Amino acid sequence: MTDKTCSACSGLFLSTPDRRPVIACGNGDTICAKCFDIRRQGGKKCPSCGEDLLGESIVNKSLLNIIEHSSSLDISADQLEIEKQSIGGGAFGKVYNARWRNEDVVVKVIKHGYKSKNEVLVAKLEANITIDLHHPNVVQVFGTTWVKGKYLGIVMEKAEHTARWTSGSVRSTTRQRRR
Secondary structure, eight states, X not given: OOOOBOTTTOOBOOSSTTTSEEEXXXXXXXXXXXXXXXXXXXXXOOTTTOOOEEEEEEEOHHHHHHHHHOOOOBOOGGGEEXXXXXXXXXXXXXXXXXXXXXXXXXXXXXXXXOOSHHHHHHHHHHHHHHHTOOOTTSOOEEEEEEETTTEEXXXXXXXXXXXXXXXXXXXXXXXXXXX
């Protein structure tokens, strides 16, 4: 997977002027334009390899093209059967049981609507990064969808087992394990 985050600040690369990816040094390492400008003014080196920074920023067009045309797997709302009653929620949004491709999944519906294309792009890029994570302890993300045409939803695997600490805090569970 192509790294879509700045090695200096860990922020996502975007197509906006301050977040666009720029080549930082002669080795071809890439950081965001804002970090490049700050580091160059401060006389700092490339955060990836320690080499001197280039004299001027050069946009990493290959990575910018990937970012501008990258999209997580867009799942049509027509392909999902989302239950009406949520199974949980919080400050971020609500979670609903659903069926997709004859599989049980959940859809995390983000509470607030996105006001700009940039906010949608950031959310989709984060989902896209998460789609590439594959580990038994990480819930698999399958893609994004639009619920009721205005709420971004993240379609993910349904976790069948609850965590041991759901009945208490992580700290109290850790203490119990140590005893």
